[in-house]
Amino acid sequence: MDSYLPFLAVLIPVVAAPLAGILSDKVSNRFTVLCTVVTFLVVAKMYPLVSQGLILEQAFDTGLRLKLSFMADSLSLLVGMASIGLWMLASFYSVEYMLHEHHQRRYNLFSLLSLAGTLGVVFTRNLFTLYIFFEMLSMASYVMVVHEQTKEANKAGVKYLFMGIGGGLILLLSIVATYSITGTCDLVELARMKNALAGHPYTPLILFGYVIGFGAKAGIFPVHIWLPDAHPVAPSPASALLSGVMIKAGAYGIIRAVITIVGLEVLGQQPIILIIMVMGMINIFLGSAMAMKQTDIKRMLAYSSISQIGYIILGLTLLTPLGLLGGVVHIFNHAIIKGTLFLCAGAFIHQLGVRQLDELKGIGKRMPLTTLCFSMGALSMIGLPPFNGFISKWFLALGTLQVAKAGSYNMGIGILALLVLLLSSFMNLIYYGPIVYRAWFAEADTGKIKGTAEQSSSDPGLWMMVPLLILGFGTLFFGIFPQLPVQLARQFSLLCFR
Amino acid sequence: MELLVIILIPVISTILICTIGRKSIWLRNTLVLIPAVVDFILIAYLVRQVINGASYSLNLVDLPYFAIKFSIDPFSAYMALSMTFLWILTDIYSFGYMAHEHAQISYYASLTLNITAAMGIVFATNLITFFIFFELLTIAVYPLVVHEETEKAYKAGIMYGVYLLSGGAAVLFGTVILYNLTGTIQFVPGGIPALASQSKFMLTVLFVLFTVGFGFKAGLVPLHTWLPEAMIAPTPISALLHAVAVVNVGVFGFIRVIYNVFGAQLYQQMGFHHVIAVLASITIIYAAVKGLRQKEIKQMLAMSTVNQLSFMLIGIASVSLASRLGGLLHIYFHAIMKITLFYCAGAIMTQSKNKYLSKMGGLAKHMPITMTCFAIAAIGIIGLPPVCGWVSKWYLMEGYFNQGEPIFSIILILSGVIELGFFAPPIIAAFFKEEEPGAFQFERDTSKFGNEAPWTMLLPIVIVTILAVVFGVWGSVPHYLVKPALAGLMGQSF
Numbered sequence: 001m002d003s004y005l006p007f008l009a010v011l012i013p014v015v016a017a018p019l020a021g022i023l024s025d026k027v028s029n030r031f032t033v034l035c036t037v038v039t040f041l042v043v044a045k046m047y048p049l050v051s052q053g054l055i056l057e058q059a060f061d062t063g064l065r066l067k068l069s070f071m072a073d074s075l076s077l078l079v080g081m082a083s084i085g086l087w088m089l090a091s092f093y094s095v096e097y098m099l100h101e102h103h104q105r106r107y108n109l110f111s112l113l114s115l116a117g118t119l120g121v122v123f124t125r126n127l128f129t130l131y132i133f134f135e136m137l138s139m140a141s142y143v144m145v146v147h148e149q150t151k152e153a154n155k156a157g158v159k160y161l162f163m164g165i166g167g168g169l170i171l172l173l174s175i176v177a178t179y180s181i182t183g184t185c186d187l188v189e190l191a192r193m194k195n196a197l198a199g200h201p202y203t204p205l206i207l208f209g210y211v212i213g214f215g216a217k218a219g220i221f222p223v224h225i226w227l228p229d230a231h232p233v234a235p236s237p238a239s240a241l242l243s244g245v246m247i248k249a250g251a252y253g254i255i256r257a258v259i260t261i262v263g264l265e266v267l268g269q270q271p272i273i274l275i276i277m278v279m280g281m282i283n284i285f286l287g288s289a290m291a292m293k294q295t296d297i298k299r300m301l302a303y304s305s306i307s308q309i310g311y312i313i314l315g316l317t318l319l320t321p322l323g324l325l326g327g328v329v330h331i332f333n334h335a336i337i338k339g340t341l342f343l344c345a346g347a348f349i350h351q352l353g354v355r356q357l358d359e360l361k362g363i364g365k366r367m368p369l370t371t372l373c374f375s376m377g378a379l380s381m382i383g384l385p386p387f388n389g390f391i392s393k394w395f396l397a398l399g400t401l402q403v404a405k406a407g408s409y410n411m412g413i414g415i416l417a418l419l420v421l422l423l424s425s426f427m428n429l430i431y432y433g434p435i436v437y438r439a440w441f442a443e444a445d446t447g448k449i450k451g452t453a454e455q456s457s458s459d460p461g462l463w464m465m466v467p468l469l470i471l472g473f474g475t476l477f478f479g480i481f482p483q484l485p486v487q488l489a490r491q492f493s494l495l496c497f498r
Numbered sequence: 499m500e501l502l503v504i505i506l507i508p509v510i511s512t513i514l515i516c517t518i519g520r521k522s523i524w525l526r527n528t529l530v531l532i533p534a535v536v537d538f539i540l541i542a543y544l545v546r547q548v549i550n551g552a553s554y555s556l557n558l559v560d561l562p563y564f565a566i567k568f569s570i571d572p573f574s575a576y577m578a579l580s581m582t583f584l585w586i587l588t589d590i591y592s593f594g595y596m597a598h599e600h601a602q603i604s605y606y607a608s609l610t611l612n613i614t615a616a617m618g619i620v621f622a623t624n625l626i627t628f629f630i631f632f633e634l635l636t637i638a639v640y641p642l643v644v645h646e647e648t649e650k651a652y653k654a655g656i657m658y659g660v661y662l663l664s665g666g667a668a669v670l671f672g673t674v675i676l677y678n679l680t681g682t683i684q685f686v687p688g689g690i691p692a693l694a695s696q697s698k699f700m701l702t703v704l705f706v707l708f709t710v711g712f713g714f715k716a717g718l719v720p721l722h723t724w725l726p727e728a729m730i731a732p733t734p735i736s737a738l739l740h741a742v743a744v745v746n747v748g749v750f751g752f753i754r755v756i757y758n759v760f761g762a763q764l765y766q767q768m769g770f771h772h773v774i775a776v777l778a779s780i781t782i783i784y785a786a787v788k789g790l791r792q793k794e795i796k797q798m799l800a801m802s803t804v805n806q807l808s809f810m811l812i813g814i815a816s817v818s819l820a821s822r823l824g825g826l827l828h829i830y831f832h833a834i835m836k837i838t839l840f841y842c843a844g845a846i847m848t849q850s851k852n853k854y855l856s857k858m859g860g861l862a863k864h865m866p867i868t869m870t871c872f873a874i875a876a877i878g879i880i881g882l883p884p885v886c887g888w889v890s891k892w893y894l895m896e897g898y899f900n901q902g903e904p905i906f907s908i909i910l911i912l913s914g915v916i917e918l919g920f921f922a923p924p925i926i927a928a929f930f931k932e933e934e935p936g937a938f939q940f941e942r943d944t945s946k947f948g949n950e951a952p953w954t955m956l957l958p959i960v961i962v963t964i965l966a967v968v969f970g971v972w973g974s975v976p977h978y979l980v981k982p983a984l985a986g987l988m989g990q991s992f
Contacts, residue, residue, distance in 0.1 A: 154926065161918075161926075166915050166918070176907065180900050
């Protein structure tokens with residue numbers, strides 16, 4: 001169905017970005033909030049149409065042989081909603097958080113450009129358009145990473161830039177190869193062709209190029225090395241967006257590449273899918289293991305993101321309907337959870353100046369509401385019901401058990417994947433559990449936290465608190481009423497495994 | 499008639515600049531602008547007709563063994579249009595840049611005379627006409643190279659002269675042999691038919707002579723060394739001539755020889771396209787790596803130019819249509835991106851008195867517009883969207899995939915990564931790092947635009963930057979021209 005909505009969702013931030021860069025700091029912050037709210041409404045307006053199974057699309061002639069075209073189907077809408085939802089809340093949060101920061105206009109400008117990049121990647125119909133927005137995302141988010149302009153930030157930024165752009169160029173190679181072989185870049189047509197790349201000698205290489213190219217953004221092992229440096233150095237709302245949304249643009253790309261471009265039937269015969277699955281498993285373990293060792297809260301959260309992106313890859317590479325469903329749902333859920341956690345961490349840093357995990361002892365008395373949100377996020381991350389993290393793990397676990405039935409692998413691999421899931425939940429418990437416990441029940445070390453203990457509450461002001469509460473209770477809400485993400489994901493999964 | 503005006507008006511203007519140009523600056527500036535603007539408008543007017551099939555020609559001399567003839571085909575219209583457009587901008591930029599320089603009359607006279615040389619080259623219909631203007635361009639650029647009149651400049655000038663004139667000699671030698679073999683030196687769409695029956699040895703000799711001859715101007719390694727040396731010229735000259743006109747003429751020569759002398763088919767039968775592709779690949783990687791080690795802005799840009807010129811060569815020497823289109827498109831796209839970079843470099847060097855890449859820290863605070871444009875153009879050169887460089891790269895890569903030689907596509911990608919290595923550090927430093935004490939010596943310290951260059955320099959910078967971004971997502975105009983250009987070159991439509 002022809003609809004301007006997907007295009008509009010991308011256009012609004014692009015057009016608004018230069019304005020946000022010109023206005024005065026205070027106006028610019030509020031203007032950014034307004035833009036994200038409007039964009040959110042545009043994306044939300046697509047939901048009734050897409051949930052009926054319609055695909056919204058719009059194309060423009062560029063004068064080149066390739067078209068600039070946009071589309072929204074159930075997968076892109078789900079990822080898009082998670083992105084813009086978190087973005088909107090983070091921009092509310094930034095109004096207060098960034099109040100005393102330098103270069104606020106620059107931050108807003110590139111935040112909006114990154115938003116446009118993310119939505120562009122998600123709401124695109126062909127790979128040509130996708131690549132434009134993918135690189136736009138890489139470059140715009142670079143500025144968010146180095147916002148602090150410290151030596152550390154610059155170092156992390158260089159790593160980020162080179163990995164992002166290097167990955168992007170590898171991606172371009174794969175896209176061009178796909179175009180050269182199939183004669184089209186259009187995702188819908190590629191999906192219709194099904195076995196477009198079947199039997200071509202380069203197919204494994206092309207697939208690998210997609211995984212490395214998108215994976216460099218998603219933080220897949222071994223191209224994840226920038227992530228634990230880059231995510232913590234950014235300002236907290238930016239970290240939340242980097243970890244919650246932007247790596248999902250990479251994950252989204254991998255799902256599209258694997259399912260739509262290469263196609264499930266071809267994939268089953270490729271041993272490379274096993275390699276990708278193993279990469280996902282390494283992600284899960286490596287991320288968790290490194291997270292346990294961290295003392296800095298934001299660094300720990302960044303490693304946790306590496307681990308969580310592994311879930312998505314694992315769900316995808318199981319090649320079963322429920323596994324895919326679980327992976328896609330986890331994109332949505334993880335955005336909410338990691339958004340909560342990073343924004344809470346930001347609140348701790350902003351209000352009390354604590355960054356170290358052992359300084360969080362007894363913080364529940366100082367900042368009860370923030371700590372409550374943090375606890376809900378942490379419990380959800382571990383995968384406890386009734387939080388939304390449980391939902392994705394439930395479907396992933398079901399997916400692992402479908403493996404033998406779907407016939408893509410033997411049962412052994414399914415059992416292995418299930419064990420990985422359970423073990424990883426346990427590891428999450430090991431590093432999230434103590435933080436939550438100590439925050440509520442341990443005595444605070446006096447002197448480490450600035451301000452006095454007598455102050456009744458150090459919870460942040462409304463601009464920050466409201467987004468935190470929405471996200472925190474969002475983890476609970478989507479744990480009890482998971483219809484929205486699950487239905488959209490199911491719609492997509494059914495379409496793929498029809 | 500139109501062609502006569504195009505070719506003659508710069509000559510008249512040059513004479514006027516030399517004679518009455520000294521009287522007032524406004525008169526001189528008008529005289530400088532007129533030929534570029536008139537040529538641009540005339541060509542823009544002709545383009546439509548030419549693409550629709552009209553033909554314009556001019557026989558200046560028509561003797562049995564010596565003919566100077568011009569005509570306009572879609573390809574030459576494309577080249578001329580892009581060149582004259584950038585010429586106008588460079589004229590405007592020069593008004594700001596050269597305001598406090600010495601010997602301005604000789605500078606503007608040479609600059610204007612070069613329009614004639616460039617137009618003569620692109621509109622030439624046979625090799626001897628081509629050769630005459632080819633040499634005229636070499637000679638008329640010389641005063642610009644030695645403009646500084648220092649020891650170093652003269653040394654660079656000698657190197658420039660020796661290299662390019664010997665290249666010209668090779669072209670002349672090739673022309674003579676060609677005439678001897680076939681009895682014609684006319685450019686023929688699809689190639690000179692009589693050449694196909696010649697012996698392989700003679701064809702190889704011709705190929706080597708033309709490759710060496712044009713290789714000098716197109717900066718093929720190891721014939722590129724004059725280009726970094728010639729960067730001693732004033733920056734607008736580096737921008738226009740050493741990034742657009744002179745070097746593109748080298749590529750232009752390659753195109754004429756491949757498509758209108760040998761003919762693409764014969765060229766491929768002999769396997770010459772592989773030789774060019776391999777040479778170009780070597781150049782691409784060598785120049786990119788060499789660029790990493792440069793310390794001065796202009797030297798770095800020179801190496802980047804050498805690198806990018808081979809993108810065009812690798813494209814036009816290809817078998818597949820997509821790569822050829824990419825090569826032709828890249829001529830224009832590279833021109834607007836590289837001219838942006840050079841303009842910015844010139845603005846930086848005149849305003850801050852700093853030419854070292856390592857001392858760029860904090861520059862964006864003083865010159866935000868210039869540095870933003872510099873960053874955007876650099877993004878394009880690396881080959882990232884939404885700046886136009888990636889469109890041509892896409893075509894080049896697609897073509898090489900189509901013809902089953904993805905190794906060349908990988909080389910293009912590799913080059914992008916290496917180029918990121920030399921473009922990123924100065925840009926990152928300028929925007930996000932602290933200023934080194936004493937790195938910049940700005941003359942004025944105004945508040946509104948910081949220490950930006952005067953508007954005559956800033957305006958061209960902004961125009962080309964906007965163009966580069968526009969063509970990155972909406973490639974209508976160049977695309978509209980390039981397709982008929984390629985069809986005209988190959989003598990067949992597709």
